[in-house]
Amino acid sequence: MKDLFESSYKGSALAGVDEVGRGPLAGDVVAAAVILDPQQPIEGLRDSKKLTAARREELAQLIRSRALGWSIASASVAEIDEMNILQASLLAMHRAVQTLQPQPEYILVDGNRLPRWHYASEAVVGGDDRVPAIAAASILAKVHRDNALIALDRVYPGYGFAAHKGYPTVMHLQALKTLGVTPVHRRSFAPVKKILAAC
Numbered sequence: 226m227k228d229l230f231e232s233s234y235k236g237s238a239l240a241g242v243d244e245v246g247r248g249p250l251a252g253d254v255v256a257a258a259v260i261l262d263p264q265q266p267i268e269g270l271r272d273s274k275k276l277t278a279a280r281r282e283e284l285a286q287l288i289r290s291r292a293l294g295w296s297i298a299s300a301s302v303a304e305i306d307e308m309n310i311l312q313a314s315l316l317a318m319h320r321a322v323q324t325l326q327p328q329p330e331y332i333l334v335d336g337n338r339l340p341r342w343h344y345a346s347e348a349v350v351g352g353d354d355r356v357p358a359i360a361a362a363s364i365l366a367k368v369h370r371d372n373a374l375i376a377l378d379r380v381y382p383g384y385g386f387a388a389h390k391g392y393p394t395v396m397h398l399q400a401l402k403t404l405g406v407t408p409v410h411r412r413s414f415a416p417v418k419k420i421l422a423a424c
Contacts, residue, residue: 238293240329241358242322244314245273245366249391250401250417251384251410252374253299254310256317257365258325258332261358265291270360272353273367285368288361295361296325297369306413315340321362335359381407 244256261267267287269280276284289295298320300313308316319340322332332346335353339346352359371390378387384400384407391397393416401410401420410417 238327238330239358240294240322240325240332241335241352241356241360241362242318242332243335243353243359243363243366244317245363246370246391247310247314248393249374249411250393250397250414251302251386251391251407252370252377253301254305254314254317255297255299255366255370255373256314256321257295257297257362257369258318258321258329259288259292259358259361259365260294260325260327260329261288261361262291262293267291267357267361270357270364272360273363275354276364278371281364281368281371284361284364288365292361294326295365296321297365298324299370302409302411305411309413310411311338333359335363377409381409 238260240258240260242256242258244254246252246254269284273281298317300317304316305313315338318334319342322344329344332344333352333356334346334348337348337350339348349356349359353363374390375387383404385396389397398416406417406421412418412421
């Protein structure tokens with residue numbers, strides 16, 4: 226990955242931040258913040274969606290062991306329904322940075338929106354495939370969320386959470402119609418709202 230931003234901040238605590246789970250119909254939205262160690266580079270960091278599940282797990286272990294600091298946080302289904310998915314995503318990012326140790330001096334956030342915070346920061350469109358620290362955050366967040374959905378699959382069998390991770394696949398939509406809405410479904414999302422209205 227060509228490092229387009231981090232070279233400008235050598236010697237400072239630069240954090241990359243990303244979230245996963247804006248599109249699914251179920252489960253929390255998860256964000257991660259990572260400060261990489263320039264002395265312990267990690268090869269192969271890129272957008273988590275472009276990696277296999279096995280490769281993400283390998284990289285996540287390396288990130289947790291080599292990074293100077295990392296943190297994972299989430300916003301709940303109830304918070305998503307209360308404030309909308311965009312604001313819940315920004316809240317999860319804010320929480321991830323608040324619990325990051327050491328605290329960052331500068332933050333690069335994937336996308337085109339920044340949370341409301343006091344940190345010096347900038348948004349980077351496509352940052353998860355352009356900035357190693359953001360890619361690392363993307364990987365940690367996705368591994369964490371995927372594992373959470375695999376766990377939910379055991380609590381709510383029949384919905385296929387382990388397979389589709391809450392995204393609105395044909396299988397998931399059919400299960401919703403057949404089995405109904407669970408407490409972990411986002412009631413503010415149109416497909417779920419439609420099924421609730423039909424009940």
